[in-house]
Amino acid sequence: MKLVLGCIADDYTGASDLANTLARQGLRVVQTIGLPREGFVLPEVDAVVVALKTRSVPPGEAVARVLAAADWLRGRGAAHVMFKICSTFDSTDAGNIGPVTEALAGACGAAIVPVTPAFPETGRTVFQGHLFVGSRPLHESPLKDHPLNPMRDSDLVRVLVRQSVGRVGLVPLDVVEDGAAAIAESLLALVGEGYRAAIIDAVAERHLTALGEVAFGMKVSAGASGLGLGLARAAIAAGLVVHGAADEAWPDVGGSAAIIAGSCSAATLDQIAAVDGRIPVRRLDVSRLIGSDACVAETVAWAVAKLGDGPVLLASSEAPDGVAALKSAHGEAVGARIEGGLAEIAAGLVARGVRRLIVAGGETSGAVIDRLGVAALRIGAEIAPGVPLLRGVGGEVMLFALKSGNFGGRDFFTRALAMMR
Ligand SMILES: Nc1ncnc2c1ncn2[C@@H]1O[C@H](COP(=O)(O)OP(=O)(O)O)[C@@H](O)[C@H]1O
Numbered sequence: 001m002k003l004v005l006g007c008i009a010d011d012y013t014g015a016s017d018l019a020n021t022l023a024r025q026g027l028r029v030v031q032t033i034g035l036p037r038e039g040f041v042l043p044e045v046d047a048v049v050v051a052l053k054t055r056s057v058p059p060g061e062a063v064a065r066v067l068a069a070a071d072w073l074r075g076r077g078a079a080h081v082m083f084k085i086c087s088t089f090d091s092t093d094a095g096n097i098g099p100v101t102e103a104l105a106g107a108c109g110a111a112i113v114p115v116t117p118a119f120p121e122t123g124r125t126v127f128q129g130h131l132f133v134g135s136r137p138l139h140e141s142p143l144k145d146h147p148l149n150p151m152r153d154s155d156l157v158r159v160l161v162r163q164s165v166g167r168v169g170l171v172p173l174d175v176v177e178d179g180a181a182a183i184a185e186s187l188l189a190l191v192g193e194g195y196r197a198a199i200i201d202a203v204a205e206r207h208l209t210a211l212g213e214v215a216f217g218m219k220v221s222a223g224a225s226g227l228g229l230g231l232a233r234a235a236i237a238a239g240l241v242v243h244g245a246a247d248e249a250w251p252d253v254g255g256s257a258a259i260i261a262g263s264c265s266a267a268t269l270d271q272i273a274a275v276d277g278r279i280p281v282r283r284l285d286v287s288r289l290i291g292s293d294a295c296v297a298e299t300v301a302w303a304v305a306k307l308g309d310g311p312v313l314l315a316s317s318e319a320p321d322g323v324a325a326l327k328s329a330h331g332e333a334v335g336a337r338i339e340g341g342l343a344e345i346a347a348g349l350v351a352r353g354v355r356r357l358i359v360a361g362g363e364t365s366g367a368v369i370d371r372l373g374v375a376a377l378r379i380g381a382e383i384a385p386g387v388p389l390l391r392g393v394g395g396e397v398m399l400f401a402l403k404s405g406n407f408g409g410r411d412f413f414t415r416a417l418a419m420m421r
């Protein structure tokens, strides 16, 4: 089996978001958790999305892990490697979008890398290189207060320049509007002028379809699910995906259901508020969670006592003021310590019979899925744009929903629970 498309995602929710987009277009796809271990049998698929937890690690570590994944994918026939980044360009001046993109270009022999976080279905659009989240520029959106990577500059060329060694150009919307040939010509001209990456404007799916046509013929691209949509359409147009991928019918897994929220994003805070009072909700004392094992045990015991009556929600999530206070009391590394605590709680719940688990937050999902030892995820029906139902491969038979902090409507948790049987 030769892969039509090889993808590497910088976090686990981002990976399932992309896998969902590819599957909705008709590709057979599996999401692996890191590089598959020895003995992992790759199912018959068109695309693999390797989920890494590299968004907030030191750049050198991110580069090494992404290059190993690219090598693995190219070894299975993937002629194009897409690096899946966040639709809100989550990164810092240290990286990791710039360093990873440049390293991938070097390893794969790409003259230039098109980069776009546009994902119009979820309100992410790029115009004149500036990213909008709904109607607001990125730096005025809730992402300005992200606990790990506050996004305070909407000019993506400027943002990527700060993370890159090579020059970063722009393919503006008027060129993209003219279609694939115009985009290709513009990229070629940028290569001639010494540019090594280019932000691509896109405000509608047709722009991403045109970009996909061009990018699919290149070695490397970087972007969010909108780019994935374009690449999938290009693969289909090239006649490389000849079957129709149907949603798999999964048998019920039963067991108890729980929600763990570590995202402090505005959408998640609202989604928690929407179920508070309707299901048992425990807002964790985060200082205790990171300071004592007792908090994990107490939280699991509290949940287990209630799970017989229905799902419960456990959250470390707080509004920006609370996050800022915690960071000033415990330092920048507090996020990783909270993730560790939430992952222990998840393991405790699974040991006590939870088989349907919703996790809100990309880094949080990474910590939980790693702790549970899940090897890969199959992609099921779409719960909300960017969030599919997932079934674990390896470990306990379980259903998951890994929700990007900012994705999903106010009723996300209720919708997800209704679909997870
Ligand atoms: N109360 C809190 N204060 C500070 N940081 C928190 C708090 N609760 C969770 N975090 C951390 O914030 C980060 C949220 O990131 P993530 O899980 O990726 O969510 P999102 O998908 O919204 O980006 C994680 O590192 C998490 O541990």
Ligand SMILES: O=C(O)[C@@H](O)C(=O)COP(=O)(O)O
Residues within 6 Å of the ligand: 011, 013, 014, 015, 017, 018, 085, 086, 087, 088, 224, 225, 361, 362, 363, 386, 403, 404, 405, 406
């Ligand atoms: O592209 C997106 O917005 C998502 O797929 C994603 O990567 C979001 O990251 P988190 O909000 O950290 O889950």
